[in-house]
Amino acid sequence: MKKVDFSKVKHSSTLGSWFIKNNCNLVFLDQYSHQLFVLGIDQEKQLQLHQQNFSNSTKLSLYKNSLWISSEKELHHFENKLLPNQNFYGYDKVFTFQQKYTYPNINIHQLSINEMGCPIILDKKQSKVFCLDTEQGFVPLWELPNTLQKDYFLIGINTHGDIKYASLTHKRRVTKQSLLFNMTTNEAICYKLSQPSPSSIYQDKIWLFEANTGYFGYIEQESKTFVPFIFCNEKIQSINFIHHYAILGFSENQTGFLILNLQSQIIEEKVFFEQEISDISGICIIPSTKQILIDKSINFIEQ
Secondary structure, three states: OOOOOHHHOEEOOOHHHHHHHHOEEEEEEEOOOOEEEEEEEOOOOOEEEEEEEOOOOOEEEEEOOEEEEEOOOEEEEEEEOOOOOOOEOOEOEEEEEEEEEEOOOOOOOEEEEOOOOOEEEEEOOOOEEEEEEOOOEEEEEEEOOHHHHOOEEEEEEEEEOOEEEEEEEEOOOOOOOEEEEEOOOOEEEEEEEOOEOOOEEEOOEEEEEEOOOOEEEEEEOOOOEEEEEEEOOOOEEEEEEEOOEEEEEEEOOOEEEEEEEOOOOEEEEEEEOOOOOOOEEEEEEEEOOOOEEEEOOOOOOOO
16 A cells, blocks of 8 residues: 555644644554554654554554554554653654464454453454463453344454443344443343444443444443434544543544544544545554554664
8 A cells, every 4th residue: 555645634723733732642554455554743743644564454452551453363462662751763652563373263353452451352253252361372251142143243342441341233233223231241231222333431431333323422321221422424433532532433435533522522623534544443542652653573672
């Protein structure tokens, strides 16, 4: 894939100021071209988009100083080797390649990281969830109950502390028949969802996007119902958070990001990649960072 011309990327005029104020970088993959992108601010405080090739990469997830990038059959582990306030040629975080794990019998459709920093993966073909044990390989963690396999597909997973949950959608695409399911208790967290996207927990709320209704919102856990928060014209496929903002990635008719202020319920920033990037997979937010480097070929020497 040719290098993306950032001058052709449409974005709100205050996007650079937002990155400076929130002191972070956004990392994401283009599933179609297997390119990894880092969007942030350069040393002159100008917006920059760094791009590099990661062959066959489709998913990524971050936990503290560990970054995991996967293809369908492989996991690549990267670790930030810089201490706070340490600098390496202008970079304040350097993620270097640690190890590759290959498992031919597993199909990685979604990647999450648990509270211990261990990768959790979803294999849709097997309707199973696995946890990576570095000595034993992928260990079965959860399987879609037999009572649900007839009517439901397992489409998404997420973890937050001790909570592990799965998104299920009805095989007949019946409106308002999708579920959010607690994998620990095997109980439904919410009924009658309308094709939910992979969800995320933030500030003690489970957030998700309903594809059929176009609403981004959260689960009211006492009533087990979905509460619409804001309508989105784009089909949201990736969700992440920083401070009081939700970063919403979309990749259907258009590809880009929305940055939503959770306090004011206003979309403050927008990024549209037009034809430059076609299929955003996952969004990682790396906080307290001005510039980062992710490269498995770097010969990094700790100083």
